[in-house]
Amino acid sequence: MIHTIDTKKLLSLNDIQHILDSNATLALSAQTKKQIVACREYLDKKMASQKEPIYGINKGFGSLCNVVIPDNELEQLQTNLVMSHACGMGDEVSLEVVRLMLLLKIQSLSYGKSAVQLQTVERLIDFYNHKIYPVVYEQGSLGASGDLSPLAHLCLPLLGLGEVCYQGRKYSAAEVLKKLKWQAIKLKSKEGLALLNGTQFMSAYGVWCLLKAQKLNKVADLVSAISLDAFDGRIEPFKDNIHIIRPHKGQLDTARTIRGYLQGSEILAQRKEHVQDPYSFRCIPQVHGATKDATSYVVSVFETEINSVTDNPTVFPEDDEVISGGNFHGQPLAISLDFLSIVIAELGNISERRVYQLISGLRHLPAFLVAKPGLNSGFMIPQYTAASIVSQNKQWCTPASVDSIVSSNGKEDHVSMGANAATKCFKVIQNVERILSIELLNASQAIEFRRPKKSSKKIEKFLAEFRKTIPFITEDKMMYQEMEATLQFVKLLKI
Numbered sequence: 001m002i003h004t005i006d007t008k009k010l011l012s013l014n015d016i017q018h019i020l021d022s023n024a025t026l027a028l029s030a031q032t033k034k035q036i037v038a039c040r041e042y043l044d045k046k047m048a049s050q051k052e053p054i055y056g057i058n059k060g061f062g063s064l065c066n067v068v069i070p071d072n073e074l075e076q077l078q079t080n081l082v083m084s085h086a087c088g089m090g091d092e093v094s095l096e097v098v099r100l101m102l103l104l105k106i107q108s109l110s111y112g113k114s115a116v117q118l119q120t121v122e123r124l125i126d127f128y129n130h131k132i133y134p135v136v137y138e139q140g141s142l143g144a145s146g147d148l149s150p151l152a153h154l155c156l157p158l159l160g161l162g163e164v165c166y167q168g169r170k171y172s173a174a175e176v177l178k179k180l181k182w183q184a185i186k187l188k189s190k191e192g193l194a195l196l197n198g199t200q201f202m203s204a205y206g207v208w209c210l211l212k213a214q215k216l217n218k219v220a221d222l223v224s225a226i227s228l229d230a231f232d233g234r235i236e237p238f239k240d241n242i243h244i245i246r247p248h249k250g251q252l253d254t255a256r257t258i259r260g261y262l263q264g265s266e267i268l269a270q271r272k273e274h275v276q277d278p279y280s281f282r283c284i285p286q287v288h289g290a291t292k293d294a295t296s297y298v299v300s301v302f303e304t305e306i307n308s309v310t311d312n313p314t315v316f317p318e319d320d321e322v323i324s325g326g327n328f329h330g331q332p333l334a335i336s337l338d339f340l341s342i343v344i345a346e347l348g349n350i351s352e353r354r355v356y357q358l359i360s361g362l363r364h365l366p367a368f369l370v371a372k373p374g375l376n377s378g379f380m381i382p383q384y385t386a387a388s389i390v391s392q393n394k395q396w397c398t399p400a401s402v403d404s405i406v407s408s409n410g411k412e413d414h415v416s417m418g419a420n421a422a423t424k425c426f427k428v429i430q431n432v433e434r435i436l437s438i439e440l441l442n443a444s445q446a447i448e449f450r451r452p453k454k455s456s457k458k459i460e461k462f463l464a465e466f467r468k469t470i471p472f473i474t475e476d477k478m479m480y481q482e483m484e485a486t487l488q489f490v491k492l493l494k495i
Helices: 014-022 030-051 071-085 095-109 117-131 148-159 172-181 191-196 200-230 241-246 249-262 284-305 331-358 380-396 418-450 456-468 479-492
Strands: 001-007 026-029 089-092 137-139 162-166 169-172 314-316 322-325
Touching: 014 200, 014 456, 026 117, 030 117, 030 314, 071 148, 071 162, 071 191, 071 241, 095 117, 095 148, 095 191, 095 200, 095 418, 117 148, 117 200, 137 148, 148 172, 148 191, 162 172, 172 314, 172 418, 191 479, 200 284, 200 331, 200 456, 249 284, 249 456, 284 331, 314 331, 331 380, 331 418, 380 418, 380 479, 418 479
Parallel strands: 001 026
Antiparallel strands: 089 137, 162 169, 314 322
16 A cells, blocks of 8 residues: 655544554655655755855854855765764664654655755655664754754664664664665755754654554543443443533543443442442543543644644745744644643553552452462552552653753753653553553453353453453462563554
8 A cells, every 4th residue: 555645635643543554655746746846946046046145054053053154065064964963872762653753754844845855755755665764762852953863863874874774683774775776865955954853753752652542542441441340330420411511522432431331231230339439430531531632632733743844944935935943843742742641641540549449359359359368469469560650650740841951052042852751751651551451450350250240242242352361360370471461462452
């Protein structure tokens, strides 16, 4: 399958999910090629006719913006820029995120406002289509002037420099270009800056996090429904009338989803000895719903961003202008990524509380969900693990976007720290997936103690599938293996 990049059409998160799932290759539409070429030709003509220097094109960068560069050194200027800015450190960025960085960089350069060569964009497409993923590092971006360092690492291989992952191995970029008989790109004026300025590191992390977050919102509803039935919870707090009088969309949707999962449950229908459930059960619609609504807001921010031009300076052939602005500043993303971290962390926070309730020996469930507590520790320590992860998330949810450090001799005196917000959010999302896996392991164990009564057909069908991977636990065993198997089950879950 081929996904044609046509910048007249908006790229949505659903589109990106489809591109990834279908393993689509990329191609430029004829109109997109035309606008890329037209912008480059405009800049070449402007430089030939204009004597006044232009920032980033025949002047230096950052605080060196007043240094004029001779025409015969303009190509070297761009090469130097890419090499000198490749200053990443720390862990390597996952290949999933690098793949998204390539896609989003191609999209942004395709609007015909960046004055890059067509062959430069097409080479990035070659990397994507051949699964040649540049080695990029997590640390190094301030989130303004864009993601300079990680994008430098992303684009070094265009010049035959840096390293790439290809066919399961790490190579020097020069080796792979030689293997495929590709010539290194020779950058023209402005191109290095177009490649390095931009928000594609933050955006790629954000897209990855949002695709995961949308799934985890659904997983949390399903798992919490199993927990509710396992805890012999009440359905009244999920009735429509109580949510219609406080009609937050996410709250209404969550209540309806939980009712749908539990419809027909024998456990739910039995007489209850208690009149109220703890908040971690009773307030599932309010807590999960707030996360859904917040996630939707963050989606709107990122869908705007991935359909934008974020390098600098920006070239407007139709207006005969080259403008040095600030579209590379990651503040909208930084704030949204901090927000997403907080709201997804809350799914983990309330999930761990349900785990705690399930193992507490309440409502005729055995302590720690085993038949012989004392001899067996059962599910005691998975809750410890969940609590530890929840606490770590709280530490990672300290906002990055409230911080700023002056750089470039004061020229760049306010930065977004959006890259740090992005890498923290990535870790929070992974952690919440682990916590929900622990809840699923506990809830599936607890519900067996309600037999012979059954839950709903939907939940029983799901649990039967889960039991093909994870058996009911009758006595102590190495629980980390069951926890890891449950995590892999959740990762592969289509919901």
